[in-house]
Amino acid sequence: MRTVQKLYGAELEGINAQLIEVEADLNVGLHAFTIVGLADKAVSEAKERVNSALKNSGIKPPAKENRKITVNLAPADVKKIGSHFDLPIALSYLLASEQLRIFDASKKIFAGELALDGMLRPIAGALNMAMLAQRKGFEEFFLPRENAREAALVKGIKVIPVRNLIEILEHLEGTKPLAAENPTTIENSNPAYAATFSDVKGQEAAKRALVVAAAGGHHVVFSGPPGTGKTMLAEAFPSILPAPSYDEMIEITEIWSAAGFLSPETGFVNTRPFRSPHHTASLISIVGGGQNPRPGEISLAHRGVLFLDELPEFRKDVLEALRQPIESGRITVSRARASLEFPARFVLIAAKNPCPCGYFGDPEKECVCTANEVMRYRKKISGPLLDRMDIHVNVPRTTTEELMSDQSLGDANAHREQVVSAREIQKVRFGNLGFKICTNAEMSAKQVGVAVKLENEAERFLKEVMDKSFLSGRGYYRILKVGQTIADLENAPLITKNHLAEAFQYRAKEE
Numbered sequence: 001m002r003t004v005q006k007l008y009g010a011e012l013e014g015i016n017a018q019l020i021e022v023e024a025d026l027n028v029g030l031h032a033f034t035i036v037g038l039a040d041k042a043v044s045e046a047k048e049r050v051n052s053a054l055k056n057s058g059i060k061p062p063a064k065e066n067r068k069i070t071v072n073l074a075p076a077d078v079k080k081i082g083s084h085f086d087l088p089i090a091l092s093y094l095l096a097s098e099q100l101r102i103f104d105a106s107k108k109i110f111a112g113e114l115a116l117d118g119m120l121r122p123i124a125g126a127l128n129m130a131m132l133a134q135r136k137g138f139e140e141f142f143l144p145r146e147n148a149r150e151a152a153l154v155k156g157i158k159v160i161p162v163r164n165l166i167e168i169l170e171h172l173e174g175t176k177p178l179a180a181e182n183p184t185t186i187e188n189s190n191p192a193y194a195a196t197f198s199d200v201k202g203q204e205a206a207k208r209a210l211v212v213a214a215a216g217g218h219h220v221v222f223s224g225p226p227g228t229g230k231t232m233l234a235e236a237f238p239s240i241l242p243a244p245s246y247d248e249m250i251e252i253t254e255i256w257s258a259a260g261f262l263s264p265e266t267g268f269v270n271t272r273p274f275r276s277p278h279h280t281a282s283l284i285s286i287v288g289g290g291q292n293p294r295p296g297e298i299s300l301a302h303r304g305v306l307f308l309d310e311l312p313e314f315r316k317d318v319l320e321a322l323r324q325p326i327e328s329g330r331i332t333v334s335r336a337r338a339s340l341e342f343p344a345r346f347v348l349i350a351a352k353n354p355c356p357c358g359y360f361g362d363p364e365k366e367c368v369c370t371a372n373e374v375m376r377y378r379k380k381i382s383g384p385l386l387d388r389m390d391i392h393v394n395v396p397r398t399t400t401e402e403l404m405s406d407q408s409l410g411d412a413n414a415h416r417e418q419v420v421s422a423r424e425i426q427k428v429r430f431g432n433l434g435f436k437i438c439t440n441a442e443m444s445a446k447q448v449g450v451a452v453k454l455e456n457e458a459e460r461f462l463k464e465v466m467d468k469s470f471l472s473g474r475g476y477y478r479i480l481k482v483g484q485t486i487a488d489l490e491n492a493p494l495i496t497k498n499h500l501a502e503a504f505q506y507r508a509k510e511e
Helices: 046-056 086-096 126-135 145-151 165-173 204-216 230-240 246-259 283-287 316-321 323-328 371-378 383-387 400-404 411-433 445-451 456-468 473-489 497-507
Strands: 007-013 016-028 032-036 067-074 108-110 140-144 158-162 220-223 305-308 330-334 339-343 347-352 391-394
Touching (some): 007 126, 016 086, 016 126, 046 086, 067 086, 086 165, 108 126, 126 140, 126 145, 126 246, 145 158, 158 165, 204 230, 204 347, 204 391, 204 411, 220 230, 230 305, 283 316, 391 497, 411 445, 411 473, 456 473, 473 497
Parallel strands (some): 108 140, 140 158
Antiparallel strands (some): 007 016
């Protein structure tokens, strides 16, 4: 009697893949095709896809067997979600029915959705599965051709793209070996930005604040009347950010692959994401999770920008859910069965009006809101959330002269060079201190005490400011972080009084 042979697949849990054993067994009895192992609807429906794919490939399908067929996905207590188990299920059936010669499957992993004609369709999370295979010591990863480029980013494993079921059977039988995908090299890109600083007329103070934010990874909130350029400033922000490092590109690609948003043509993400969800977005769509947990907008914006336009219009629970990831750079989604953690190290840029009509405090147009309406509108954003924003900027009305003036086309490049230089200074400093962080905004309170150095006059000024203001402890450390970034922009070895004065100015909220 033929022994049951195990094949290996993978299941995504958040953005991490877990190894799954796939095995099939044929027993005497009335015909039945059963998939066990906590399979969801998509996995259970695999038996129909496998039946048709095998039949249309000229192979005897399970429907022709007058025996009981059982496919087991182990471990049984891990929920199996999605259609990427089709390929290993089909191969395990062929092994059990002795239609496929036994091969050494101990170093092979399989994933792919079967079409009814036997073709393989692309799947989500191919890069994540390839990383799992590399960690577990597998040598070959068989997957749909469309996913080969992203999986080939992982070194130390042979990625073999498969077009259809016949191709992989001929390869495993040794009649027509398939060629492995060449290792993928991430290429530099010249992204087309929605706007650059050269497109924004006036608003020099807001541009300066964005340069500081880009250099140190700080969060920004804009407040001002409608039409003053808040949205355009946010859209121009990515144009001054440095290109992501190789490790950052892999982090971003891993998240986008798990979410199923990766382009098959490129196979990787080589630019910093800019995510701008609408204010009607749900809590799960923003922070992630759901019945089948997937990354949310804050994770898709990892190492990039999350722009929340019309901030007070977002639901209260959505805004309050941002508190923890703003601080920690990750979001933990807890459920009854397990807790999943998603990376969420983004720069938050928020834009809001000062009141419902938008003209409170405008020198040119009178506000028509009552004091109660203004107060109720502002209370939509909690104090603790605003306290986590490093830089608060008022964006006033632009004058006609500024709108009609010509802008220097070199502004965007000059600002970007400033930011790149400041980030290099931070990289060297953190490397020398052994900190595994990228920007000043990521420093913990303990790391601030080690890395931040002030002049004597700056220390006296900081003490005076803290004594006279009502800043929280969080505000104290955020002033130091922003002050350090301003010093880095000037390549100053110590933080001066002027650096702290500018940083404190950014903490002053609207009255």
